[in-house]
Amino acid sequence: MKLVVGKINIKAVVLDDEEKIEGSTLHINKQNIIDLVLADDRLADCDIEIAKPGDSTRITPVKDVIEPRCKVDSESGIFPGVINKVNLVGSGRTHVLKGCGVMTVGKIVGFQEGIVDMQGPGAELTPFSKLIEICLKLKPKDGLDPHQYEEAARLAGLKSADYIGKLGEKVEPDEVETFETLPLLEQIGKYPHLPKVGYVYMLQSQGLLHDSYVYGADAKHLVPTTMYPTEMMDGAIISGNCVSACDKNTTYHHLNNPVISDLYKQHGKEINFVGVIITNETVYLQDKVRSSDFVAKLAEYMGLDGVIISQEGFGNPDTDLIMNCKKIEEKGIKTVVVTDEYAGRDGASQSLADADKRADAAVTGGNANEVITLPKLDKVIGQLDYVDDIAGGFDGSLREDGTIKVEIQAITGATNELGFNKMSAQEV
Amino acid sequence: MTKKFRLVHYINQFYAGIGGEDKADVKPFAKDGVVGPGMAFKNALGDDSEIVGTVVCGDTYFNENLESAQKEVLAMIKQYEPDLVIAGPAFNAGRYGMACGAVATEVMAQLHIPAVTGMYEENPGLDMYRKDAYIVATRNSAIGMRKAVPVMAKLALKLLHGEEVSPDADHYFVRHRKNFTAEKRGSARAVDMLVKKLKGEDFKTEYPMPAFDNVEPAPALKDLSKAKIALVTSGGIVPKGNPDHIESSSASKYGSYDISDVKTLTEETYETAHGGYDPAYANENPNRVLPLDVIRDAQAAGEIGSLHDHFYATVGNGTSVANAKKYASEIAEKLRADGVDAVILTST
Incomplete structure (x- = not known):
């Protein structure tokens, strides 16, 4: 599969009557997006606000962030099986609006929506402070079941990103990049002397607000399977979950998976990147055993020499991570795992809920229990009254002077386990 | 000088x-x-x-x-x-x-x-x-x-x-772990590490795996009908309003709650404080996480001797192993002092 990705750099977003991209300015019509969102009668209200990098703005509770993209001259659309036809994606041409994101914000669903600060120490911990955020402030109908609300909010974000992304279809991109992975035997034949490397992509799928979707299919019902790396770039995988904000993979992360892009950087040089194995993180032991057995079997079947395994979430999924790692290593295939840590606020506790000596190569996104004090910011998009209750908050997190003391767990994307950030943790 | x-x-x-x-x-x-x-x-x-x-x-x-x-x-x-x-x-x-x-x-x-x-x-x-x-x-x-x-x-x-x-x-013993900003993002560090591992070169893991502590199950009780049973959960079931403000993640405490006069847990009286799972079903019927209803049935039927008059609850979500160990040993001491023979320990 070969995908040409055209990047259109967006440096300003303005609310306007006309919808267009002119130079590096994105013009969007607020009412058109609101109408699109409110076509879902489960939502009572929607408003749009723009937050820019450096603004004295705090956005919370943040549910998902989505990068606007579109397929060019294609029957297919992004997020197949969810808001577009379930066509196979990952080939042809895709245009991306770089530098902006659609962010869904609104009354909390569970406990696990996050905080994004556009300025200050909190901003340094989240990649989303570097984007111009088009915030959809959503309000559910009174009495709406939380699961229905979660789904409505999820679809509102995806539909808006799809709608905005289409403004880029006819625009000449600033930069064009091509990614290609051949069918397995051909790909292996192309670089016969390089080690064959795969990527084991673990998807949060514990259910009950912890779901991911693959071409619209609920990941908890999948058996592990293989995918071309380019499929992710067209939205084949989306987030539908509210795990702790720091280490949930938003849809933006899935679209811009850094493991995939960094493996491609070494593709044909140090390694032969032959493909992706997707798997789930389930709650029943039988499912964990089956999925990890299948992952190891597929890695062996593809003739891999090495894999990177990324995790999503923590605690229970630590067992999936370790089972995958152990079983793959037992096949004689070398592994590197990417995770994050819950080492306590003092950093002195054991970091993971499971361990194995074969997991001898680990990359960490940092200790999510570390505490940070966020200064008061001038503007709030969303609402602050849930700050004490969200994962990472505690009694008294929101203080009278407007500052917030929380574990970095509460900050969206802070300890991402795809290795999206530069943060790590070390022994001192 | x-x-x-x-x-x-x-x-x-x-x-x-x-x-x-x-x-x-x-x-x-x-x-x-x-x-x-x-x-x-x-x-x-x-x-x-x-x-x-x-x-x-x-x-x-x-x-x-x-x-x-x-x-x-x-x-x-x-x-x-x-x-x-x-x-x-x-x-x-x-x-x-x-x-x-x-x-x-x-x-x-x-x-x-x-x-x-x-x-x-x-x-x-x-x-x-x-x-x-x-x-x-x-x-x-x-x-x-x-x-x-x-x-x-x-x-x-x-x-x-x-x-x-x-x-x-x-040459000093590891004190604790601390976050820092590395030169490259995590995914690039992972690729570098894998390339080294594949070549057989030296690499340094960012998290050395600890030796894991496994607990042997205790021997089975001989006569359940005379045993005093207690309920303990890491599923976050607390009286409605979460009086001790147990955190939804990374709990800094546990609670102990009197159930001597409680027959069953209801939506009106109990809820979960746990932030690691969808609270809807636990809130609707908290017995799903802390099975008081069935243990009361067993008690009425004479299947168990008695039920301890307090239950203990904390939130397992994101709670460090060190804190979990600390709470567990304190709870175990108290249960032992109260003559409890066995515990039904529910997680989520």
Whole structure:
């Protein structure tokens, strides 16, 4: 599969009557997006606000962030099986609006929506402070079941990103990049002397607000399977979950998976990147055993020499991570795992809920229990009254002077386990 | 000549030359300049620092009067206005290790200056105080003094000069983990690590896997109909309104709640505080997580002897293993004191 990705750099977003991209300015019509969102009668209200990098703005509770993209001259659309036809994606041409994101914000669903600060120490911990955020402030109908609300909010974000992304279809991109992975035997034949490397992509799928979707299919019902790396770039995988904000993979992360892009950087040089194995993180032991057995079997079947395994979430999924790692290593295939840590606020506790000596190569996104004090910011998009209750908050997190003391767990994307950030943790 | 760094050395009665076990109740006192092993440190430290005073305390006195002794020792150290404190080394002497660890920890917490001590890996003071104090690895007896002194002195000098230190390079036990910003993003570090691993080159994991603690299940009860059963959960079931404010993740506490007059848990009276799963079904019927309804049935049917009048609850989500262990051992002690024979422990 070969995908040409055209990047259109967006440096300003303005609310306007006309919808267009002119130079590096994105013009969007607020009412058109609101109408699109409110076509879902489960939502009572929607408003749009723009937050820019450096603004004295705090956005919370943040549910998902989505990068606007579109397929060019294609029957297919992004997020197949969810808001577009379930066509196979990952080939042809895709245009991306770089530098902006659609962010869904609104009354909390569970406990696990996050905080994004556009300025200050909190901003340094989240990649989303570097984007111009088009915030959809959503309000559910009174009495709406939380699961229905979660789904409505999820679809509102995806539909808006799809709608905005289409403004880029006819625009000449600033930069064009091509990614290609051949069918397995051909790909292996192309670089016969390089080690064959795969990527084991673990998807949060514990259910009950912890779901991911693959071409619209609920990941908890999948058996592990293989995918071309380019499929992710067209939205084949989306987030539908509210795990702790720091280490949930938003849809933006899935679209811009850094493991995939960094493996491609070494593709044909140090390694032969032959493909992706997707798997789930389930709650029943039988499912964990089956999925990890299948992952190891597929890695062996593809003739891999090495894999990177990324995790999503923590605690229970630590067992999936370790089972995958152990079983793959037992096949004689070398592994590197990417995770994050819950080492306590003092950093002195054991970091993971499971361990194995074969997991001898680990990359960490940092200790999510570390505490940070966020200064008061001038503007709030969303609402602050849930700050004490969200994962990472505690009694008294929101203080009278407007500052917030929380574990970095509460900050969206802070300890991402795809290795999206530069943060790590070390022994001192 | 520039100003010399000021150091204080803490030692016990034995190293001060006062005596052994029979003199271990010596009260703390301070003496200007070096005493005993302080001379070796003085030589190893070199010219830009000076041990301005030594504080001595008997090991028995320190450990039996922990709080007051700690205060007295700290006050004596403080009067010298030091830049750094060296304690011990204690090798494998347990009570000396506890004292050195406590002194080093308090110095760092209250005087905001670094403190260096030394212990053998099995010294009980290590586990107790390692997370803050710089504890250099030593041999198990005073034979190790000659080797320990230069390592401790070198670490002390680095800390005085504000240089970066690490457990690997400076031979002290890992204190804790701390976040930092690496040069490359995590995914690029992972690819680099994999390439090295594939080539058989040296690589360094960012998280060395710990040895894991497995618990053997206890033997089965012989007669359930006479057993006193308790309910304990990490699923976050609490009285409605979460009176103890147990956190939705990374719980800093657990709660204990009287259920002597409660037959079943309802949506109106109980809820979950847990943030790691969808709370909708647990809130609708909290018995799904804490099975009070069925245990009451079993009690009525005479299948169990009795149900303990309190249940214990915390939130397992994102809670560190160290805290979980602490809560578990406290809860277990209380249950044992209350004559509980077995526990139904529900997780989520």
